[in-house]
Amino acid sequence: MSLYETLLFVHVLGAFALVAGTTAMAPFALGWGQAALERAGAVKLAMTGSILSGIGAVLTLVLGLWLVANVGYEFLRLWIVGALVFWAIAGYSNGEIAKAARAVLRGEEAAGNLRALWIADALGATVLLILMVWKPGH
Amino acid sequence: MLAIVRPDAWNFPLFVHIGGAMALVASLVLALYGIRIARTRGDQPAAQFAFRVLWRFILPAFIVMRLGGQWIAAKEKLENSDATWIGIGFTVSDLGLLLLIIGLVLTGLMARRAKAGTSVAGAGQLRAAGIVAGILVTAYLVAIWAMTTKPG
Numbered sequence: 521m522s523l524y525e526t527l528l529f530v531h532v533l534g535a536f537a538l539v540a541g542t543t544a545m546a547p548f549a550l551g552w553g554q555a556a557l558e559r560a561g562a563v564k565l566a567m568t569g570s571i572l573s574g575i576g577a578v579l580t581l582v583l584g585l586w587l588v589a590n591v592g593y594e595f596l597r598l599w600i601v602g603a604l605v606f607w608a609i610a611g612y613s614n615g616e617i618a619k620a621a622r623a624v625l626r627g628e629e630a631a632g633n634l635r636a637l638w639i640a641d642a643l644g645a646t647v648l649l650i651l652m653v654w655k656p657g658h
Numbered sequence: 659m660l661a662i663v664r665p666d667a668w669n670f671p672l673f674v675h676i677g678g679a680m681a682l683v684a685s686l687v688l689a690l691y692g693i694r695i696a697r698t699r700g701d702q703p704a705a706q707f708a709f710r711v712l713w714r715f716i717l718p719a720f721i722v723m724r725l726g727g728q729w730i731a732a733k734e735k736l737e738n739s740d741a742t743w744i745g746i747g748f749t750v751s752d753l754g755l756l757l758l759i760i761g762l763v764l765t766g767l768m769a770r771r772a773k774a775g776t777s778v779a780g781a782g783q784l785r786a787a788g789i790v791a792g793i794l795v796t797a798y799l800v801a802i803w804a805m806t807t808k809p810g
Contacts, residue, residue: 521807525806525807525808526807528806528807529802529803529806529807532802532805532806533799533802535680536679536680536683536684536802539680539681539683539684540680540683540684540687542684543681543684543685543687543688544684544687544688544691546688547688553692553703553707553710555703555707556692556695556696556703556704556706556707556708557692557695557704557707561691561695565688565691568691572687646677649673649676649677649680650673653669653672653673653676654669654673
Protein backbone atom coordinates (compact mmCIF):
# COMPACT_ATOMS: atom_id res chain seq x y z
CA MET A 521 0.00 0.00 0.00
CA SER A 522 1.32 3.43 -0.93
CA LEU A 523 1.31 6.31 1.56
CA TYR A 524 -1.59 7.90 -0.35
CA GLU A 525 -3.68 4.70 -0.13
CA THR A 526 -2.93 4.30 3.58
CA LEU A 527 -3.87 7.91 4.30
CA LEU A 528 -7.06 7.63 2.25
CA PHE A 529 -8.08 4.37 3.97
CA VAL A 530 -7.58 5.76 7.49
CA HIS A 531 -9.23 9.08 6.52
CA VAL A 532 -12.33 7.28 5.19
CA LEU A 533 -12.32 4.95 8.21
CA GLY A 534 -12.37 8.08 10.40
CA ALA A 535 -15.37 9.40 8.46
CA PHE A 536 -17.23 6.13 9.05
CA ALA A 537 -16.39 6.32 12.78
CA LEU A 538 -17.62 9.93 12.88
CA VAL A 539 -20.98 8.98 11.35
CA ALA A 540 -21.28 5.86 13.54
CA GLY A 541 -20.63 7.98 16.64
CA THR A 542 -23.25 10.54 15.60
CA THR A 543 -25.78 7.75 15.01
CA ALA A 544 -25.03 6.23 18.42
CA MET A 545 -25.91 9.60 19.99
CA ALA A 546 -29.32 9.69 18.29
CA PRO A 547 -31.32 7.71 20.91
CA PHE A 548 -30.11 10.07 23.66
CA ALA A 549 -30.41 13.31 21.68
CA LEU A 550 -33.68 12.55 19.88
CA GLY A 551 -35.31 10.43 22.56
CA TRP A 552 -35.57 7.34 20.34
CA GLY A 553 -36.19 3.90 21.80
CA GLN A 554 -36.59 5.21 25.34
CA ALA A 555 -38.73 2.22 26.34
CA ALA A 556 -36.09 -0.19 25.06
CA LEU A 557 -32.87 1.47 26.11
CA GLU A 558 -34.09 3.46 29.15
CA ARG A 559 -32.38 6.75 29.91
CA ALA A 560 -29.24 5.15 31.36
CA GLY A 561 -28.77 2.91 28.32
CA ALA A 562 -29.21 5.81 25.91
CA VAL A 563 -26.67 7.88 27.89
CA LYS A 564 -24.16 5.01 27.87
CA LEU A 565 -24.62 4.60 24.13
CA ALA A 566 -24.20 8.36 23.63
CA MET A 567 -20.92 8.26 25.58
CA THR A 568 -19.68 5.42 23.36
CA GLY A 569 -20.80 7.48 20.37
CA SER A 570 -18.89 10.52 21.58
CA ILE A 571 -15.68 8.45 21.82
CA LEU A 572 -16.24 7.00 18.33
CA SER A 573 -16.98 10.37 16.78
CA GLY A 574 -14.08 11.96 18.64
CA ILE A 575 -11.66 9.42 17.18
CA GLY A 576 -13.31 9.84 13.78
CA ALA A 577 -13.09 13.63 13.94
CA VAL A 578 -9.37 13.56 14.72
CA LEU A 579 -8.64 10.97 11.99
CA THR A 580 -10.64 12.82 9.32
CA LEU A 581 -9.00 16.15 10.11
CA VAL A 582 -5.38 15.08 10.54
CA LEU A 583 -5.36 12.52 7.73
CA GLY A 584 -7.44 14.81 5.52
CA LEU A 585 -4.95 17.67 5.81
CA TRP A 586 -2.08 15.22 5.32
CA LEU A 587 -3.81 13.94 2.16
CA VAL A 588 -4.19 17.49 0.82
CA ALA A 589 -0.46 18.01 1.27
CA ASN A 590 0.41 14.54 -0.07
CA VAL A 591 -1.63 14.94 -3.27
CA GLY A 592 -0.56 18.54 -3.74
CA TYR A 593 -3.99 20.18 -3.55
CA GLU A 594 -4.12 23.86 -2.62
CA PHE A 595 -5.40 24.42 0.92
CA LEU A 596 -7.40 27.56 0.11
CA ARG A 597 -10.04 25.91 -2.02
CA LEU A 598 -13.78 26.18 -1.42
CA TRP A 599 -14.26 22.46 -0.72
CA ILE A 600 -11.36 22.29 1.72
CA VAL A 601 -12.23 25.46 3.64
CA GLY A 602 -15.93 24.45 3.57
CA ALA A 603 -15.03 21.01 4.90
CA LEU A 604 -13.13 22.59 7.81
CA VAL A 605 -16.14 24.81 8.65
CA PHE A 606 -18.61 21.91 8.60
CA TRP A 607 -16.16 19.69 10.47
CA ALA A 608 -16.11 22.36 13.20
CA ILE A 609 -19.94 22.56 13.26
CA ALA A 610 -20.25 18.77 13.54
CA GLY A 611 -17.48 18.62 16.14
CA TYR A 612 -19.04 21.38 18.28
CA SER A 613 -22.49 19.74 18.16
CA ASN A 614 -20.98 16.36 19.03
CA GLY A 615 -19.10 17.87 21.96
CA GLU A 616 -22.23 19.58 23.33
CA ILE A 617 -24.26 16.36 23.17
CA ALA A 618 -21.43 14.49 24.92
CA LYS A 619 -21.34 17.21 27.58
CA ALA A 620 -25.10 16.81 28.14
CA ALA A 621 -24.71 13.02 28.39
CA ARG A 622 -21.96 13.43 31.00
CA ALA A 623 -24.23 15.81 32.97
CA VAL A 624 -27.03 13.21 32.97
CA LEU A 625 -24.54 10.58 34.17
CA ARG A 626 -23.75 12.86 37.13
CA GLY A 627 -27.48 13.09 37.87
CA GLU A 628 -27.91 16.64 36.52
CA GLU A 629 -30.35 17.87 33.89
CA ALA A 630 -29.23 17.90 30.24
CA ALA A 631 -28.91 21.52 29.11
CA GLY A 632 -29.43 22.79 25.57
CA ASN A 633 -31.58 21.75 22.65
CA LEU A 634 -30.15 18.28 22.02
CA ARG A 635 -32.42 17.63 19.05
CA ALA A 636 -31.21 20.79 17.24
CA LEU A 637 -27.59 19.95 18.09
CA TRP A 638 -27.94 16.42 16.72
CA ILE A 639 -29.58 17.68 13.51
CA ALA A 640 -26.73 20.21 13.08
CA ASP A 641 -24.25 17.37 13.66
CA ALA A 642 -25.91 15.06 11.10
CA LEU A 643 -26.31 17.86 8.52
CA GLY A 644 -22.68 18.87 9.03
CA ALA A 645 -21.55 15.29 8.35
CA THR A 646 -23.77 15.07 5.25
CA VAL A 647 -22.44 18.35 3.82
CA LEU A 648 -18.90 17.13 4.53
CA LEU A 649 -19.55 14.02 2.42
CA ILE A 650 -21.05 16.16 -0.38
CA LEU A 651 -17.95 18.40 -0.36
CA MET A 652 -15.61 15.40 -0.41
CA VAL A 653 -17.40 13.81 -3.38
CA TRP A 654 -18.09 16.87 -5.56
CA LYS A 655 -15.07 18.95 -4.50
CA PRO A 656 -16.59 22.30 -5.57
CA GLY A 657 -14.04 24.95 -6.45
CA HIS A 658 -11.33 22.37 -7.00
CA MET B 659 -6.20 13.17 -8.15
CA LEU B 660 -9.54 11.35 -8.39
CA ALA B 661 -11.39 14.67 -8.59
CA ILE B 662 -9.41 15.54 -11.70
CA VAL B 663 -10.17 12.33 -13.57
CA ARG B 664 -13.68 11.52 -12.25
CA PRO B 665 -16.47 12.78 -14.52
CA ASP B 666 -19.21 14.83 -12.82
CA ALA B 667 -21.83 12.23 -13.78
CA TRP B 668 -20.18 9.76 -11.38
CA ASN B 669 -20.53 11.98 -8.32
CA PHE B 670 -24.16 11.35 -7.41
CA PRO B 671 -24.02 7.53 -7.68
CA LEU B 672 -20.79 7.62 -5.64
CA PHE B 673 -22.47 9.81 -3.01
CA VAL B 674 -25.43 7.39 -2.80
CA HIS B 675 -23.05 4.42 -2.47
CA ILE B 676 -20.84 5.96 0.23
CA GLY B 677 -23.79 7.54 2.08
CA GLY B 678 -25.58 4.18 2.17
CA ALA B 679 -22.43 2.42 3.35
CA MET B 680 -21.93 4.97 6.15
CA ALA B 681 -25.55 4.60 7.29
CA LEU B 682 -25.16 0.82 7.13
CA VAL B 683 -22.06 0.68 9.35
CA ALA B 684 -23.49 3.29 11.74
CA SER B 685 -26.77 1.36 12.12
CA LEU B 686 -24.81 -1.83 12.77
CA VAL B 687 -23.16 -0.17 15.78
CA LEU B 688 -26.65 0.70 17.05
CA ALA B 689 -27.82 -2.88 16.38
CA LEU B 690 -24.88 -4.39 18.30
CA TYR B 691 -25.86 -2.34 21.34
CA GLY B 692 -29.58 -3.07 20.90
CA ILE B 693 -28.95 -6.83 20.68
CA ARG B 694 -26.76 -6.69 23.80
CA ILE B 695 -29.48 -4.84 25.75
CA ALA B 696 -32.13 -7.31 24.52
CA ARG B 697 -29.97 -10.25 25.60
CA THR B 698 -29.39 -8.73 29.03
CA ARG B 699 -32.95 -7.60 29.82
CA GLY B 700 -34.95 -10.01 27.70
CA ASP B 701 -38.14 -7.91 27.69
CA GLN B 702 -40.35 -6.96 24.75
CA PRO B 703 -39.27 -3.30 24.21
CA ALA B 704 -35.58 -4.25 24.14
CA ALA B 705 -36.07 -7.21 21.76
CA GLN B 706 -38.35 -5.09 19.55
CA PHE B 707 -35.74 -2.31 19.43
CA ALA B 708 -33.00 -4.69 18.27
CA PHE B 709 -35.25 -6.08 15.52
CA ARG B 710 -36.44 -2.62 14.43
CA VAL B 711 -32.89 -1.30 14.05
CA LEU B 712 -32.15 -4.14 11.64
CA TRP B 713 -35.47 -3.88 9.80
CA ARG B 714 -35.91 -0.10 9.60
CA PHE B 715 -32.31 1.12 9.36
CA ILE B 716 -29.83 -1.58 8.35
CA LEU B 717 -31.87 -3.18 5.56
CA PRO B 718 -32.79 0.15 3.86
CA ALA B 719 -29.17 1.36 4.25
CA PHE B 720 -27.95 -1.89 2.68
CA ILE B 721 -30.31 -1.44 -0.28
CA VAL B 722 -29.14 2.17 -0.83
CA MET B 723 -25.47 1.12 -0.57
CA ARG B 724 -25.97 -1.81 -2.96
CA LEU B 725 -27.96 0.15 -5.56
CA GLY B 726 -25.44 2.99 -5.39
CA GLY B 727 -22.62 0.47 -5.84
CA GLN B 728 -24.27 -1.11 -8.85
CA TRP B 729 -24.96 2.34 -10.32
CA ILE B 730 -21.40 3.62 -9.95
CA ALA B 731 -20.02 0.28 -11.22
CA ALA B 732 -22.21 0.63 -14.32
CA LYS B 733 -21.08 4.24 -14.84
CA GLU B 734 -17.44 3.16 -14.58
CA LYS B 735 -18.13 0.06 -16.72
CA LEU B 736 -16.77 -2.14 -13.93
CA GLU B 737 -19.71 -4.55 -13.61
CA ASN B 738 -17.82 -7.41 -15.24
CA SER B 739 -14.39 -6.39 -14.02
CA ASP B 740 -12.25 -9.07 -12.39
CA ALA B 741 -10.26 -6.54 -10.37
CA THR B 742 -9.67 -7.82 -6.83
CA TRP B 743 -11.25 -4.81 -5.14
CA ILE B 744 -14.44 -5.12 -7.17
CA GLY B 745 -14.59 -8.82 -6.29
CA ILE B 746 -14.16 -8.05 -2.59
CA GLY B 747 -16.92 -5.42 -2.80
CA PHE B 748 -19.46 -7.71 -4.46
CA THR B 749 -18.55 -10.69 -2.23
CA VAL B 750 -18.89 -8.69 0.99
CA SER B 751 -22.14 -7.19 -0.27
CA ASP B 752 -23.72 -10.53 -1.28
CA LEU B 753 -22.58 -12.47 1.79
CA GLY B 754 -23.52 -9.45 3.88
CA LEU B 755 -27.09 -9.65 2.63
CA LEU B 756 -27.26 -13.31 3.60
CA LEU B 757 -25.95 -12.55 7.10
CA LEU B 758 -28.31 -9.61 7.39
CA ILE B 759 -31.29 -11.85 6.59
CA ILE B 760 -30.09 -14.35 9.22
CA GLY B 761 -29.82 -11.51 11.75
CA LEU B 762 -33.29 -10.26 10.83
CA VAL B 763 -34.86 -13.71 11.25
CA LEU B 764 -33.12 -14.30 14.60
CA THR B 765 -34.01 -10.92 16.13
CA GLY B 766 -37.51 -11.08 14.62
CA LEU B 767 -38.17 -14.46 16.25
CA MET B 768 -36.89 -13.16 19.57
CA ALA B 769 -39.02 -10.01 19.33
CA ARG B 770 -42.07 -12.19 18.68
CA ARG B 771 -41.24 -14.49 21.59
CA ALA B 772 -40.76 -11.50 23.90
CA LYS B 773 -44.08 -10.04 22.71
CA ALA B 774 -45.77 -13.28 23.74
CA GLY B 775 -44.49 -12.65 27.26
CA THR B 776 -41.52 -15.04 27.32
CA SER B 777 -38.23 -13.53 28.47
CA VAL B 778 -35.45 -13.75 25.86
CA ALA B 779 -32.69 -12.87 28.34
CA GLY B 780 -29.53 -14.82 27.49
CA ALA B 781 -31.13 -16.36 24.38
CA GLY B 782 -28.70 -18.16 22.08
CA GLN B 783 -30.45 -16.66 19.05
CA LEU B 784 -29.60 -13.15 20.26
CA ARG B 785 -26.03 -14.20 20.90
CA ALA B 786 -25.90 -15.54 17.33
CA ALA B 787 -27.44 -12.29 16.02
CA GLY B 788 -24.75 -10.34 17.88
CA ILE B 789 -22.02 -12.50 16.34
CA VAL B 790 -23.57 -11.99 12.89
CA ALA B 791 -23.60 -8.20 13.42
CA GLY B 792 -19.95 -8.35 14.55
CA ILE B 793 -18.96 -10.33 11.45
CA LEU B 794 -20.79 -7.79 9.28
CA VAL B 795 -18.90 -4.87 10.85
CA THR B 796 -15.58 -6.67 10.25
CA ALA B 797 -16.53 -7.55 6.65
CA TYR B 798 -17.51 -3.94 5.93
CA LEU B 799 -14.17 -2.73 7.32
CA VAL B 800 -12.46 -5.05 4.82
CA ALA B 801 -14.72 -3.63 2.07
CA ILE B 802 -13.79 -0.05 3.06
CA TRP B 803 -10.12 -1.03 2.83
CA ALA B 804 -10.69 -2.58 -0.61
CA MET B 805 -12.71 0.39 -1.91
CA THR B 806 -10.10 2.94 -0.81
CA THR B 807 -6.87 1.12 -1.68
CA LYS B 808 -8.24 -0.75 -4.72
CA PRO B 809 -5.95 -3.82 -4.65
CA GLY B 810 -5.53 -5.50 -8.03
